Amino acid sequence: xxxxxxxxxxxxxxxxxxxxxxxxxxxDLLAEIYEAESQVVGMDRRSSIHKDVQKAxxxxxxxx
Numbered sequence: 001x002x003x004x005x006x007x008x009x010x011x012x013x014x015x016x017x018x019x020x021x022x023x024x025x026x027x028d029l030l031a032e033i034y035e036a037e038s039q040v041v042g043m044d045r046r047s048s049i050h051k052d053v054q055k056a057x058x059x060x061x062x063x064x
Contacts (some may be wrong), residue, residue, distance in 0.1 A: 032056040 018032060020027035036052035 026060050027062045028051060033057075 012034065016030045017027050020030050022061075033053055033056050036049060036056060040046040040049050
């Protein structure tokens, strides 16, 4: 299988919506996680990704 990293924003948004609905999670949460990941792609050290993902998740969890 050949990997193509040239995916347009429309395709990314379509995939985010598809998987958000499939897994019953907010699409904007997946978009935030995708954005955090895309900022660290290619870096040797990506330790900040855990903090960024945690922050995104915490911002979408409502406290009752």
